[in-house]
Amino acid sequence: MTTGGKASAVIIGASGGIGGALEAALIEEGAFAVVHGFARSRSEAQHIDLRDEASIASAAAHVAGGPVPTLVIVATGLLHDGDSGPEKALRDLDPEWLAQLYAINAIGPALVAKHFLPIMPRTGRTLFAALSARVGSIDDNRLGGWHGYRASKAALNMLIRTLAIEERRRNDRGIVVSLHPGTVDTFLSRPFQGNVPAGRLFDPERAALQLLDVIEGLKVPDSGKLFDFQGEEIPF
Template structure:
């Protein structure tokens, strides 16, 4: 039985919900009658049209919050707003991630290392999650089973790195894994019913992966819907002892 089935009113938060996997989670959770309330963050309204339309059609269940997750003050303000409406969360999925942008591309060699780009990778892919863990702690201090999940990537596994390259993305995801592993230890003391995990979604057909899909076999390129279903299955099947672990989309544990 899923931990969600044990709870009367399930409150969730999806961070980075304007598109891709985050938006997919919102759509999936809206279809689930067990979910009472969904909070969803976006950074820019102009790129969050579909999410905002969903919120307009589901005013009682879906609440959108504008948050730049590189700004701690905005994270704190959004969570304080959530705390005025509910006193506990049961599921957090942080889907925010940076792989490429207008002036940022994964580095193929040391010659391409740029300090400013590295800082941006870490701000988005690593630091944001640990700031969420910091400010969300009070909402996970309850006696019901809960999950704090961050979307990581297998490429952030140090033990699995056999190809090199992609310095900033790899290192920032490895840092994310360490932040969450460390947060899991503290959460075990203050929020013992909360599982803190990182999840590898597989290669998903989103804007993040699109420039790099040419060498991905069709059977290994997942739709957003498939990815979300698989990750929710992993989340719902977590067992005692799984907090602080790094899971792939199929439920297998990945090496650090």
């Protein structure tokens, strides 16, 4: 990514498998003056909690004090937690679990956009991306189930579309997208890896490089869309 060494990159969720690999890859690449990694488990200036808007605002203020960010990636997601996980049937719906899924998978990334898009440049190529999932595609839903996760990722995709429209008015070269990383060997996917086809379970490092390759190739007309790890568009 061409930045002239004067810009910064931001990874939200840098303590996770994909987020940590993205942070490491960008640091190794050396194209950015600063790579900011934020996570709920990190402390002080690197702390962010998607359920706490004040922490998001604080993180954005910290980034705004240095080189301008031209790349922001929200690499967070919630699929299961303790005894709570993907629903197999309608009878399994639980309002508290649904609220948690929406808070992390849709509302949190939207709040990151609220505070980070305004500090990104108003001219030149910028990119804001959030990790979504193929199962969040309404058009691609053939199996049903996983109601809350599907719906919260579909909500994220709609938010990305609307954010992209608004961002185009602020910076006509700004790109806002959802990205599907595939099935990655992380805590999020571990209980559900049994049916993954051979060669389709990626380690975080490979997933990160694939996503960065996709990001590199995105153009302004791609803004507001969902792309997989091969750069193929997934219909909403």
